[in-house]
Each structure stands twice: as structure tokens, then as C-alpha cells.
Amino acid sequence: MAIRYHTATFENIPSEKRERILRAASRVLGRDGIGGARMADVAAEAGVSHGSMFSYFPTKDDMIRAVIARGMSLQAERFAASDDEGAGFAATVRTVFRSAWDEASAEPELISLWLSLSLVENARFADAILPLERDSTERWRRVVARGKASGEIDQGIDDGAAAYLLDALAAQLMKSRASGLERAKLELFVGTGLAEAAPDRMTDAVVAMLR
Amino acid sequence: MAIRYHTATFENIPSEKRERILRAASRVLGRDGIGGARMADVAAEAGVSHGSMFSYFPTKDDMIRAVIARGMSLQAERFAASDDEGAGFAATVRTVFRSAWDEASAEPELISLWLSLSLVENARFADAILPLERDSTERWRRVVARGKASGEIDQGIDDGAAAYLLDALAAQLMKSRASGLERAKLELFVGTGLAEAAPDRMTDAVVAMLR
């Protein structure tokens, strides 16, 4: 069902090499951008020959899609892993904000790539992550619904707006791990050097607001 | 005091032409991205010769900085214009969200360009808008302070977090005017075709939450 952007050759090589290449691509794409990334750099960083890249992916665009697809499934896995239907609203928000923060810190280049997908110039890749965004939407809606059911969220609150706000906050936190500008902005609000505390502080704040 | 990125020649041409060039550059940069924009396209769109571009700006990077600087001062003007220290918190949020939305709708390419500046690949331009972000921060802090003073915001609310949240929401609304992906995400929350109502709905929601 999932579309494959790579060639049969790519499926035949050792999975260790496959991972190495996709990680290198992810790193270069995150660093130099979709347009600025050079296949030769990815090849060098992955320790394969320039020509080999094109035996793994028909075109640069295909490689990009493959990296996005991998990023998506990694993210989906993490979402699923952090999902605990039994936890309370505040605990859930705290867990999700914290894990979003940690994952973004671990692979900031994937976040950079994700940021790129919002640009019109890269719109042709955006469809690749829509499913993930949809997934994320649903997740937040359910979290809000549970919060209302448990009384942790005021009944008068607009569900959709609350979900949007929570999603936007999580996204903003992640972006501040990948982007110097977003990080600077975050520090303007929480204080220089206090970024690390941001996920918890935001959790407290948002939980308080919604009650 | 402000740094000039253009040449003396650029100052000698009619201001109408100057505007035309900067607007064309803005449009092309927003559409094709910082890396993907071509000087020849800007020239063609502005109705000047390709060669002239380099007599106005020493390099492409300089032209980009000039466009960003112009975007910044436009934005600063608007901020100043919409500032009404006498208005209440709710009214201020509504006005700012709405005007952010309208301005983004009017010049989405400036928003696109602004989005680009969060990417690491374009980090060398980010310092150009930091002053504006700082300005925006201060503004939201003052708005929150007024809200607390007037009792429209609960005393227990974390000031910094509230300001961050309001800023993030305003930014998110603006971005959804320039990016198909962000627009799709907004519609996932507020419902397809209901994007237009988003600024008011977000205002209502956030005002309710902070009370």
C-alpha cells in the first residue's frame, strides 16, 4: 500500500547501509534544504559513490520523498508509542510535549525538512505528510475530548480551537529545536538559556488555561 | 543607522521603480524560495534588465536582505498603526489576529519569505528579522500585562507562556495564508472552507481560556 520511492536495488542492499544512506540524506536535506542539498554530498556523507545514489533512487525528488516517508513512519511509531489512553489530560500533554521536544532534539534535521514542506516551492512534497498531519489532528481531538470528559478541561472551551492550539504549541516547540530563529524567539519569551524548561512550562500554562 | 544592502544607484532611481523592483523580488522570492529564485526572473517581473539588478544590489544575497528589510519595516508600520493602548484585551487580540490574517492574505509571498527564514539553510538572513521578532514579543507582553491589569486575564496565568501562545497563534494564522500545508492543517481543525472564520474563532477561544 505504501508507495515506494526507491529502486529494487535499494531493497537488496544491507539494511545497515540503507539506514546509513537515509540518515545521511536526512542530515543533508535538513542542513542545506530541499533545493540546496546536493546528491554528491549525500553520497559522500553516506560513504557511497555518487553514481550509486541514482541506482537507489531514480531521481533526487524520489530520494527526498523516501526520506520524508521514513521520517513519517518514525514519527508515527513514536506517536503510537507515547499513546496512553489511560493517562489523564495533563499527564498526556506533558508526555507529548516532552517527547516532541526530545525527538526534535535528537533529529533536528527531520524537523528542518518538515519545516521546508510548508514552503510553496516545496509544495509538491507536501502531500507526503498530509496523512501524518491528519493523524496528529485526530490524536489531539481525542486528547481534548478525554480532558473534557475527565473535567480537566472546561466545558465551555471550543474543542477544535483547543486542539489546534495544542498542536500548534507542540509544533512550535519542535521547530525551535531545528531553527535558530525559532529558538531565539522561544528564548525571548521564556528567557535566555531557559529553553530546556519550555515543554514543562508550556504544559503547566496550557493546562491551567484550559481548566 | 539601518544597514543598506543596495547600491547608491538604487537610491538614485525613481522611488516608483524602487518599489516595483522590491515588490517583484518579494513575489519571486516568496514563490520560488530563497535558493530557487532567479535574478533574471526578478528583473523580468520588475520590467528592468537583468544586468541592472546587479547595479542595484551587489549580490543576490544583498537583494534578499533588502527585501527582508522592506518587509520588516512594512510590518513594523502596521504594528504601530494597529496599536491602540486604550483598547481592551479581547478587542486588541481580535484586531491583531484579524489584521495579521488580512495582511498575510494581501501579501502571502512576504509570509512565505518569512517562513523561509526559519530554515537552517537560510540562517544567514535570520538576524535581519530578529529585531522585528523582539518587537513582536514586547508587544504581546504588554498586551498580556494590560489584560491582567484589566482583569481580563486570570492572575494565575504565566505571562511569558501566554504571550508566547498568542504570538504563536498569530504566526500560525499568518502562515496558513501562505502555505498550502498549513492551510490544510488549519482546515482539519476548524472544518473545510471555514478558514476565513478562524481569526475570530481563535480570538474567542483564547480569550475564554485566559480568563
Added chain:
Amino acid sequence: MAIRYHTATFENIPSEKRERILRAASRVLGRDGIGGARMADVAAEAGVSHGSMFSYFPTKDDMIRAVIARGMSLQAERFAASDDEGAGFAATVRTVFRSAWDEASAEPELISLWLSLSLVENARFADAILPLERDSTERWRRVVARGKASGEIDQGIDDGAAAYLLDALAAQLMKSRASGLERAKLELFVGTGLAEAAPDRMTDAVVAMLR
């Protein structure tokens, strides 16, 4: 005595496989041209591995020469088969034109390949078919000689020119089976859709002219 362009390995594989490979090569060379043909395509079309091709033929050029040599001997066989020293001039011309037409229709890619050999860029392969051309010359000279002897050709006719003309006509007919342009040209003369009747019509015409 004949030069071998293939390796010893090629001689050890089943003759069925050998044929399959040479036919595939012929097809690909005819379709994509000598320069444009890709070894990988030949391999795929023949159902052997890419690498094997180079264990059968040291280089692409060798493979091409092998294909040409095979085409030559096929053609020589057919020449010999259609040779009937006892037949009259008109009957001989008719038979040869018709069989040239039919053979070209059956394996147009061999004709394409033969056409390629007239190009300067492929001159290095031309020596491979000179013997065949020489053979063809001799054959036509003999046919003309028989025609004169039997009185079917006017004594005043220039033998060499007549033979050249007959050979050129036969060649032209064959080429029109492989080349869209040559076919279009033939139809300009004989009428659209009437190409199939061309061999007989040309036979009648040329027999009438030489009498």
C-alpha cells in the same frame, strides 16, 4: 577464418541462449541506435544479467560487431537460397525485390542497424559489412549479364549503371520497411497505403525500362 567478437564463454552457453542474446541485441540496436543502445537493456530483453553481457563480449563494440556479423551471415544465406541461376531476368528481379521486402518486413531492426552503418559516426563498423555489399554487387552484375544474354535487357544499356540502379532500388525498398521517413517518401510516390504493392510495381517498371 571469420573474426570472432565474442568470448570463449559465449561459445559454451546453449545455442538457444546465444541466439536469444544476439536477437535481443539486434532489436535494441535497431530501436535505439548504435550509440543509444544500452547494454542493460539488451541484457534485460535477453533475460540474462547485465554483468553476463561482458562475459560474452569484451566491450559493447564487440557485441555490435557480433550482431552485424550475424546479420550478414543471415543475409548471405538468404541470398544464396533465393539464387536461381535458371530463372529469367524479370523473374529474378521480382523474386529478389519481393524477398528483400519480406525479409526487411520481418526484421526491420536489422535494416535499421544496416542503415546506421552508413553514418560516419559508425564508420568503424562499416568494414564488417563490406564483404556483403561486394557480394550483392557481384550478384546484380550477374543478373544484368544474364538479362542481356537473354535479350531481356537492351544491349545499349550500361551494365554497371543498371546493376547500381537495381541494387539501389532493392536497398531503398528495404529501408522503407525500417524507416518512417523512407516509408513516407515511398508513399509520396506510389500513393498512400499502396506501399505493399511497391516491390511488384518497381519490378514491372524497371523491367520495362531496361528492355
Added chain:
Amino acid sequence: MAIRYHTATFENIPSEKRERILRAASRVLGRDGIGGARMADVAAEAGVSHGSMFSYFPTKDDMIRAVIARGMSLQAERFAASDDEGAGFAATVRTVFRSAWDEASAEPELISLWLSLSLVENARFADAILPLERDSTERWRRVVARGKASGEIDQGIDDGAAAYLLDALAAQLMKSRASGLERAKLELFVGTGLAEAAPDRMTDAVVAMLR
């Protein structure tokens, strides 16, 4: 009405340079073939930079079409120039065969290019010369008609076949100037070193045959 394959830039440069580039392209295409010709070689041979070539022609294919178009109009001019409706059949054939021979000798690379167009691999360019072929057809039909009217051609002769034969012979003579293989073949018929006499000898032969 005529389609232009070059850019506006190409029209702005000195006509001397334009000619130089098209001639260089023609030479390289004739020598290395359509697929084998390299833009860098054309550029070097014309004394312009590699990059400039792409400011004159959007793509290599466009350059090829431009060269073909130029070859066509040169050829059409010559056709028109050698047209003498008042001349007798034999004189016309002699003039046309001779001028075809001379022109082919003067610019063999154009003939090579023309030969290339018969290959399936180059079929996408063939439509560019169909008008010329059509023109040539009509011309030979008229020549044959005049020959019949003046009694120089036997009434029983098949008009279409005669025209086809004359056209094929002219083409064959031209091709033998560009192709070593075709030249060798011609010499097999007329005798080594006697190629130069071929046009006249063929004229005599064909005039005799058709009477």
C-alpha cells in the same frame, strides 16, 4: 510561419556569428551523429562558450532542429535555383544530378545529418524534413511529365516509379559523398576512383533507359 527553434538572443547576435554557430553545429552533428554530438564540441568549434549555446537554443534538440531547418532552406534555395522549366528532360536530369553531387561534396555533413533522420532513433526530427521530401517528389514528377510531353520518356513508363527511381538515384549519389560505405558501394559499381564521373554516367544511363 516557420517555427523558430532558437531564442531571441540568437536573433540579436551578429549574423556572421549565427552562421558560424550553425555551421559548426552542422559539422559536429554530421561527424558525431545526432546522439553522439556534444554541445561542448559545437561551442568549441564555433568559438563560443559552452553556456552560450543554451542561451541560443533552449535544448540540444532545438539546436538540432535549427540546423535541420537551415539545411532545408539551403536545399530549397538550391532546388529553386536549379529549376529551369524550359530545359529538356535529359539536360534537367544532368543538371540536377550534377548539382546534387556538388552540393553534397561541399557540405557532406548536412548529408550525414539527413541520413541520420532515417533512423528510428531520430524519428522525432523526421517531420522537420518531410516538407522538403514532398517538394522533391513534386519536382521529379514534373520533370517526368515534361519528359513524357517532349517524347524523351516512353509513354509506357510508370510515372510514379520513374520519379521514385530518379529521386532515389539522386539521393544515392548524394549519400555516397557523405558516407564511406556508400562511396565504397558506388565504386564497386562504377570502378575504383571513377566516382567523380558517376553523376554523368548515371544521367546517361537513366536517360537511355527511360527512352
Added chain:
DNA sequence: TATGAATGAGATTTCATTCAT
């Protein structure tokens, strides 16, 4: 000052050939 032709370094992509398994 304005123009637009010219340049060349650099990016993607192709493919004959090699070689480890």
C-alpha cells in the same frame, strides 16, 4: 545608467565497465 550577451562553475543524471559473491 541601462542593457543583455557572455561566461564557467556546478548540479543532476546516464551508463559502460568492473568485481565481489
Added chain:
DNA sequence: AATGAATGAAATCTCATTCAT
């Protein structure tokens, strides 16, 4: 002997920048 992954040189095309007019 067979396979197919790996290689890297080379080809087309792009575009910021320069420069003669």
C-alpha cells in the same frame, strides 16, 4: 559461469555574475 551492486567519467542544462556597448 552468473549475478547485480558499485563506480566515476562525461553529458546536458542552469544561473549568478561580469562586461562591452
